Amino acid sequence: MRASAVLIRLYPPAIRERWGSDIADEVDRAGPRSWFNTAVGAGKLWLHPSDWPETVAGQTSRVVATALVAVGVVLTLSLRAAGAGPLTANIDHPASSAWLIPILTGVVLAVPSPALSVPVLGRLVAVAARTLAPPGLLFAALCLVANLGSLDSPVCPVRVLLLVCYWVTLCFGGIRLCVLVARAGRVVAMPSGPRLHLALMFVATGLAVAAVQSFAAAFREPSEVGLALMTCGLATSATAVLIAGMDLRRR
Numbered sequence: 296m297r298a299s300a301v302l303i304r305l306y307p308p309a310i311r312e313r314w315g316s317d318i319a320d321e322v323d324r325a326g327p328r329s330w331f332n333t334a335v336g337a338g339k340l341w342l343h344p345s346d347w348p349e350t351v352a353g354q355t356s357r358v359v360a361t362a363l364v365a366v367g368v369v370l371t372l373s374l375r376a377a378g379a380g381p382l383t384a385n386i387d388h389p390a391s392s393a394w395l396i397p398i399l400t401g402v403v404l405a406v407p408s409p410a411l412s413v414p415v416l417g418r419l420v421a422v423a424a425r426t427l428a429p430p431g432l433l434f435a436a437l438c439l440v441a442n443l444g445s446l447d448s449p450v451c452p453v454r455v456l457l458l459v460c461y462w463v464t465l466c467f468g469g470i471r472l473c474v475l476v477a478r479a480g481r482v483v484a485m486p487s488g489p490r491l492h493l494a495l496m497f498v499a500t501g502l503a504v505a506a507v508q509s510f511a512a513a514f515r516e517p518s519e520v521g522l523a524l525m526t527c528g529l530a531t532s533a534t535a536v537l538i539a540g541m542d543l544r545r546r
Contacts, residue, residue, distance in 0.1 A: 306340060366536065368470075370502075440457070503537075
């Protein structure tokens with residue numbers, strides 16, 4: 296696969312569809328010296344959805360909503376991997392779980408709204424079943440294997456295999472959830488621009504709160520490199536979502 300083909304995939308879908316071939320030709324002519332700038336340009340365009348052309352009605356809203364769900368999936372998996380830390384998602388710890396409220400609010404605002412009609416709901420259920428059935432079956436199989444009495448104390452290779460299967464299933468489920476939002480956008484009404492702007496603002500607020508909590512924990516325990524990395528990641532994500540949300544207000 297050519298490097299230009301890989302770099303083009305970094306761009307938002309509307310940009311790829313409208314100018315993908317032109318960008319690829321320029322990258323091929325310029326050679327490796329253009330790769331870095333091309334990747335940076337793709338990242339900048341993701342922060343400016345108001346600059347995306349509408350090749351299909353509702354495309355921008357669908358892509359932004361899917362990207363927002365992807366942020367939530369990555370955050371969930373990252374926190375699951377980090378284990379116990381300054382951020383929790385438990386009603387028994389409201390102070391350390393406060394960051395989750397604005398993020399969930401933003402995700403709910405970004406989710407497509409189904410029309411209350413039997414045909415639309417039927418198509419939506421069919422899309423959800425086709426999309427989520429594979430990870431659901433994998434998770435069910437994993438639970439079945441994990442609850443077998445003979446695996447109460449698995450040997451090291453089996454334990455590693457089960458752990459790998461667990462994380463592969465979680466990642467696959469997260470990807471399929473993003474696919475579901477993208478596919479549902481073709482069946483139901485996508486959120487309006489103002490609603491998506493509000494959703495991004497809520498998510499950015501939640502990420503900022505999480506970054507502050509993580510920074511406070513890292514300040515108390517400066518030797519914890521993981522906390523410092525988490526703080527940087529959360530702060531970067533909050534900034535990116537905030538920029539995209541402010542830009543979307545211009546659309």
